Amino acid sequence: MVPSRPSSKLYQIKSKKYDEYGARVTSSFDKSVSHVLIDPEWDGSRTLKYLHISAGDIRPEIDKGTIHFVRDSWPSACIENKQLIPESPDYTVQLYSPAPSPETTPEPEVSQKLVQTVISPEKPPKLKKRDISTSSNTSLSPEPDTPKQTAIDDLNPVEASGANTSIENKAEKKAQDGSGNDELDSVIQEAELQEHAARFLSDDEIEHALQTQRKKYSAPYSRPKRTSDGRVLKGNWDTFLCMKAGEDNIAKPDGPNALVINILSLMLHHYEAEGDQWRTLAYRKAIATLKKQTVPVRTAAQAVKLPGIGSRLADKIEEINKTGDLKRLKYTQGEGKFEVLELLKRIYGVGNKTANKWYSEGIRTLDDVRERKDLTANQQTSLDHYEDFAERIPRDNVTKHFERVRDAVHEIDPEIEATAMGSYRRLQPDCGDIDIILTKRNASRHDLTVTLAKLLDVLFEQGFAKYTFGGIEANSMRWLGASAHPDDGNKWRRMDILLVPWEERGAAFIYYTGNDIFNRSMRLLAQKKGYRLNEKGLFLAPHDRKSAGAVGPLVCGEDEEKIFETLGVPNRPPHKRIIG
DNA sequence: TCGCAGCCAGC
């Protein structure tokens, strides 16, 4: 397994599973190895370095194809499909880049000669420079260039809800229950245990090597011209999603590109489950672009012109239009897996990792989950009210919840300003949850937290507030919980209350209005222009960049309009900020 | 070749 991180819980689970299927996970790399299972974030080149493949002795085996380099999702996919999946771009990892792309130069002796033996094209995923690990992070979504919308044309004072999106990273795999053993055995069985980890580089060594290389080979890439305070004045900002007005979304039932969208969505699901966050991101962007089209995109030539669609996706689009299908899809996940994952991920506290892990352990239904004894309190609660939480809330019912909170807080302090945010502010017809901002002129953060604590006391007392998911009541500036309103059938709904210092309300409103994709686009734009945008304000980018906390001087925090203006983004009404 | 939003919480 590459990388080999025996200390990681995920690693332990995976290797145990492989073991159950008759494979042996080794801690060293030599001729006895039959398969190398590679993390989705790693590419072939990095894998070779990691394995110290310059040791010429195993080269012949690689050449002969007796050692297979595959994605770590391959074993579970084989089991799912109840067959050995042959070399396929979905699972085979290219060790060297094909001619056109030199890749990071391999060691002297391992060079491009082996390239041609590789079958086809899944280009290796990129790795981020600092992060290496076997697993990765959180959730993401698409970004700039491809908007789309959902239209809601009506204007009402307050309301609406929308959709949200989230993406994740990798996943684990393996098999679930019995079936499929023999097949897998037959391939994997020969892998042998070797004893100790001789050949692995430490992360630091790898990183060092990569850096050295980058220095040597990376192109000079011209940094954008900056003013003395670091801002960037020139660039093509029009390609950012947040720049485009939200027109009405045409991709409703089945737009002109429905088939392509559906099939690319399957690819997206595949990569999402596999944990390839950046490909997932790219697919999302491309799909969002396609959804906006009013006419069919038939040829690759047409497609490449669209933002977020490059040559590879363009070819796929053409193939789909010609054949009605995509070869690449043949060996992707088994039927029904995604539905199960979606089911599980609706449980609060269950993300891609956990869902995949459970799936691999045979979990298929909520009842299966209920039998588990390792659920966190949040998971248990959201499971207990699964149906309620899964349902979107009609906006009028959101109004009920909101007014209840607003009125209660006004009993405590009439000067508090309460606003319903999120999809409600975007005027969507239904909402996933109730998002509320509480702010007050001249109030300190402490004042606000005190008020929130009192508010929650009252709401729990009344039986309106039901549960706290997070946001410690103590002095947190946020509360994530559940509420139930009689006019909403007493269904349990998720509620998110944000306390906002008066001076930060402009940035907070932008953040909390969303949608998430709009935010990411706008934050990316800010970054490209030399700023950093977060929920507290627009700042000049910190000189030392990176580091979460560090920010430069505040440019603006309290004025939503000024932030838009500074960034050169049209300040659209909330319902025009629905992207993707 | 490199980044892809930027934070926060719990473990």
Add this chain to the structure above:
DNA sequence: GCTGGC
């Protein structure tokens, strides 16, 4: 650091 969430 990993995972999950907004």
Add this chain to the structure above:
DNA sequence: GCGA
């Protein structure tokens, strides 16, 4: 996977 895309774009700079």
